[in-house]
Amino acid sequence: MPAKEKPQIFVKKTSSKTIIDDYAKLMELANYTKFFSPEQKTLVKLNLSWSKYYPACSSPPWQVEGVLKKMKDDGFSGKNIFTCENRTVVTNIAKGLKGNKWSPIITKYNTYFVPLTRVKFTPFKSKLPLMVLDSKIFPEGFSIPQFYIGKNMIHLPTFKTHGHTGSMGGDFDHHNHESAGGITCSIKNSFGGLLTKRRHFSHQYMSEVLVDLLTIQKQIHPSLMAIVDGTVAGDGAGPRCMMPRIKNYIMAGYDQVAVDAIAAKMMGFDPMKLPFIKLCHDAGLGCGDPDQIEIIGDEDAKDEDWKFNVERSLVVWGDQQVRKGKLKFLEPLMHTFLFNLGPVMLSAIYHDLFWYNTIGKQRIKKYNTTEWGRLFKQYPSSIPNGQRLNLIRPE
Numbered sequence: 560m561p562a563k564e565k566p567q568i569f570v571k572k573t574s575s576k577t578i579i580d581d582y583a584k585l586m587e588l589a590n591y592t593k594f595f596s597p598e599q600k601t602l603v604k605l606n607l608s609w610s611k612y613y614p615a616c617s618s619p620p621w622q623v624e625g626v627l628k629k630m631k632d633d634g635f636s637g638k639n640i641f642t643c644e645n646r647t648v649v650t651n652i653a654k655g656l657k658g659n660k661w662s663p664i665i666t667k668y669n670t671y672f673v674p675l676t677r678v679k680f681t682p683f684k685s686k687l688p689l690m691v692l693d694s695k696i697f698p699e700g701f702s703i704p705q706f707y708i709g710k711n712m713i714h715l716p717t718f719k720t721h722g723h724t725g726s727m728g729g730d731f732d733h734h735n736h737e738s739a740g741g742i743t744c745s746i747k748n749s750f751g752g753l754l755t756k757r758r759h760f761s762h763q764y765m766s767e768v769l770v771d772l773l774t775i776q777k778q779i780h781p782s783l784m785a786i787v788d789g790t791v792a793g794d795g796a797g798p799r800c801m802m803p804r805i806k807n808y809i810m811a812g813y814d815q816v817a818v819d820a821i822a823a824k825m826m827g828f829d830p831m832k833l834p835f836i837k838l839c840h841d842a843g844l845g846c847g848d849p850d851q852i853e854i855i856g857d858e859d860a861k862d863e864d865w866k867f868n869v870e871r872s873l874v875v876w877g878d879q880q881v882r883k884g885k886l887k888f889l890e891p892l893m894h895t896f897l898f899n900l901g902p903v904m905l906s907a908i909y910h911d912l913f914w915y916n917t918i919g920k921q922r923i924k925k926y927n928t929t930e931w932g933r934l935f936k937q938y939p940s941s942i943p944n945g946q947r948l949n950l951i952r953p954e
Contacts, residue, residue: 565846566813566814567812567852568810568812568818569588569810569854569855570809570854570855570857571585571808573807573808576930579624579625581625581809582621582626582628582809583625585809585810589784589812595630597633597635597636599710600711601711601713602707602711602713603626603641603713604712604714604751606717607645607650607652608798609655609799610650610658612659612660613915614926614935615717615791615801615804619659620659620935620938621934622715623665627664640670642665642670642672642673644672644674645675645676645755647751657941660935660939662948666946673706675704678705679705680755681702681704683703685774687777690771691768692768693771695764701754703775703779707779710780712780712784713784714745714785716744716745717789717791717792718787718792718808719742719792719798720741720743720796721798721869722797722869722875722876723878724740724747725869726738726740726765728763728764728767729883731879738869744785745787745812746769746816749776753776766838770835773815773839774844782813783815784813786809787811788809789807789809789810790806790807791806791931795867796870800870800918804865808825808860815845816845817847817852820840821860824861824863825863826867827864830849872910874909877905
């Protein structure tokens with residue numbers, strides 16, 4: 560794309576009755592086969608923010624099906640499509656595949672699922688300067704999945720808020736004010752794939768890490784795209800303890816910074832005031848200024864303002880205080896076995912046992928009465944007898 564052209568973001572309104580067809584139309588609108596060839600291997604990075612199902616938290620089944628069906632209809636062989644996801648210290652891949660109803664869809668379209676916990680990670684030396692990954696986070700060097708290198712990438716994030724992306728890296732002080740957070744979309748989705756499950760150490764410099772991850776992606780993926788689900792968006796204490804808001808939008812784009820900028824604007828934020836977007840914009844990694852971005856399709860999206868507010872869950876707040884706030888004297892403990900006995904256990908108790916079974920289930924019950932809740936319930940939870948998930952351990 561010539562430098563003077565505005566980056567294009569493709570947006571479409573949708574409904575539960577037309578969602579699969581609308582994903583196909585969105586991908587056609589974006590002319591994705593110009594950049595993604597059926598003969599080339601393509602990674603489809605899912606978004607697992609919680610092993611349990613919660614609206615807007617992880618890639619919904621219709622997003623996964625819409626993209627995979629369109630690719631298969633356009634002649635992509637299942638052996639060249641690799642859905643993939645990693646685990647964190649607080650998520651489990653097997654439970655996520657089941658809870659979010661991904662396994663039956665991946666099996667239905669005869670594509671592969673790659674658990675990134677099982678692939679070889681190879682040391683990576685960036686040819687472009689990085690902000691923090693090779694200095695402050697992993698000064699002894701870091702690795703990325705070898706399987707990623709040279710393959711095209713399609714990210715499948717959702718519209719949602721995030722408690723960790725609203726401030727610059729380093730300690731909170733009068734120069735770096737404490738923030739409730741920002742948003743997570745396409746750039747943040749790479750966080751769950753490029754780095755190992757110990758990536759939580761990046762939280763102190765989250766904004767700068769996201770810049771580094773986009774820098775890396777531009778070096779290893781020939782083509783890079785995000786297809787974002789905003790059928791149900793997450794408002795509040797993201798990425799998990801959110802209020803589901805039905806918005807009926809889906810979006811796609813190749814400029815990852817522009818995708819996140821438009822997502823942020825639609826949610827009600829000034830993109831250029833979110834540190835990771837401005838840093839990426841200033842570094843020339845993409846366009847974060849909505850006035851310089853062209854919306855194709857449902858142009859009314861440019862006037863959307865959902866007035867979302869970011870909050871922090873108890874766990875996110877505590878994590879920030881220990882890593883960069885008033886409790887930083889405890890930070891050395893995060894690097895010992897006590898981390899699993901403390902923050903990890905606290906997260907499981909708070910999110911999975913307390914919040915999900917009280918507040919979360921009440922919100923899910925209400926959500927299940929909506930068109931999207933009813934659609935989710937129609938998707939099968941398990942793979943049909945006699946079939947199995949194409950689970951591979953790549954070279």
